[in-house]
Amino acid sequence: MQFNSIDFLIYFPIVTLLYFLLPQKIKWVWLLACSVYFYMCWKAKYIILIGFSILVTYAGSLLIQRWRQKRPALARLTLTGVLLSNFAVLFAFKYYGFFATVLETASAGHLLLPAFRFALPVGISFYTFQALGYSIDVYRGDLKAERNPFRYALFVCFFPQLVAGPIERATNLLPQFYERRSFDYDRMKQGLLLMGWGLFQKIVIADRMAVIVDHVYGEYQTAPGSALAVATVAFSFQIYCDFASYSNIAIGAAQVLGYRLMQNFNAPYLACSIKEFWRRWHISLSTWFKDYLYIPLGGSRRGTARTCLNVMIVFLVSGLWHGAAATFVVWGALHGLFQVVQTLWYKANARRLQTAGSLLPPAAAHLGTFVLVNIAWVFFRAESISQAGAILFRISTRWAESPFTLAALGLSLPDCVVGILAVGLLIAVDVISQKRDLRQWLVSLPLAAQWLIYLGGIAVVAVFGVYGPEYETAPFIYFQF
Secondary structure (H helix, E strand, C coil): CCCCCHHHHHHHHHHHHHHHCCHHHHHHHHHHHHHHHHHHHCHHHHHHHHHHHHHHHHHHHHHHHCCCCCCCHHHHHHHHHHHHHHHHHHHHHHHHHHHHHHHHHHCCCCCCCCCCCCCCCCHHHHHHHHHHHHHHHHHHHCCCCCCCHHHHHHHHCHHHCCCCCCCCCHHHHHHHHCCCCCCCCCHHHHHHHHHHHHHHHHHHHHHHHHHHHHHHCCCCCCCCCHHHHHHHHHHHHHHHHHHHHHHHHHHHHHHHHHCCCCCCCCCCCHHCCCHHHHHCCCHHHHHHHHHHHHHCCCCCCCCCHHHHHHHHHHHHHHHHHHHCCCCHHHHHHHHHHHHHHHHHHHHCCHHHHHHCCCCCCCHHHHHHHHHHHHHHHHCCCCCCCHHHHHHHHHHHHHHCCCCCCCHCCCHHHHHHHHHHHHHHHHHHHHHCCCCCCCCHHHCCCCCCHHHHHHHHHHHHHHCCCCHHHHCCCCCCHHHCC
16 A cells, blocks of 8 residues: 555544544554554565564564573574574565576576566565664564564555565564553644645655656667766766655654654755765665664774775675665665765864864765766666666766757656756755754644644645556555565
8 A cells, every 4th residue: 555545545544543532441452453454555465475474583583582581592593593593584575586596607607496486565675674683683682582472573565664664673663552642733734735745756756856866868879978968967966866755745644643653864965975965865774774784793893904805894784774685785885885985084183074074065975966966876776787887877978979858757847846846955954954843843834824734735746746547556666676
């Protein structure tokens, strides 16, 4: 069920209304039932996979807690079993085909694995990491294992963030299922505002940028370099708004129901370095990798060379997490390489950095970071490494091969104007939000001014949104991960 669909527009108010009408003791039961239904709307049989992950991590974590102090070796073995069983399912459904192809290519066709084709379960990478984070926290002693299997099931499949995050921590979300919930008008209003902003990001910006990207990248062999450059920048805003919109709608929906989810984006294109970009982009995944992979590998505690190696490992794994394709591996490797170069450069200029405070003027740092991110996005979006290479080659050498026209972008002049204005508004909101809470400011306005903005926002999304035939909804990009 898509957040930008009519189905969800009907589903969410019903869920919310009955949630606040039901007695406190069964509110969480209602949420669990609604979450299971939400996921089964895609493919009902794949609820078995979530059930398997829930069962293994629930039972395994209880055993880990029992053995953690008295029999640490057994607790460690149990955690290993929990990790391997979950990763095995993830491998079978997401990575088997990719590694079979790699093995066949590397062996020149001598090693062939049986061919299996599975539909990729929506959100499998998200809920798997969320469940595994819980088990690791129990093993570390950061969290007591949840005794109630159904409340734990709700933590894993809580519908607002089930399919595409944020990847929540059990220490934050699980205790909230024991808190009393009552209707709060101001909280509901702030949640709906965030959901509305998410719909604007998705329908007005992301889906409009998608028209440009699909059109130009679809003709990359003949498109002028200037059009490919514009399409690449358009993709950077498409994927940002597409993913941030899902996160905002998820966080807003949870807030309406009275739950606090972690922030997943914080104006990433305002970053002055790749390292800062990853502190602002997909924050829940970045911190997951930091806490559960980077730090256990040694983090930055074992010298510069080991730090650089750890960074590369994390970003190669991050690339694979996003997709079973060489393009995603290269995308991750590029971000890792950018960070390694940045680390070495800062280390080489440590004395100057101490004196001057920065090595580049802020404008140059912002622009340079944005350019590097866009270079990497080409591999993320391309269908193959050769296609990505051809696109980058044409951008750098075929800039004025043919006259640049709006027709080359696949959008009309009015649509281009709307797109530019919408992206300008997005940037303005990101800049202002660094200094003040815009939602808090908005709800503090006089009621008439508030409703003028609310109705205006609804009109903008309705009139300037991009829709398919018969108002068909465009899926979120991160559903494929």
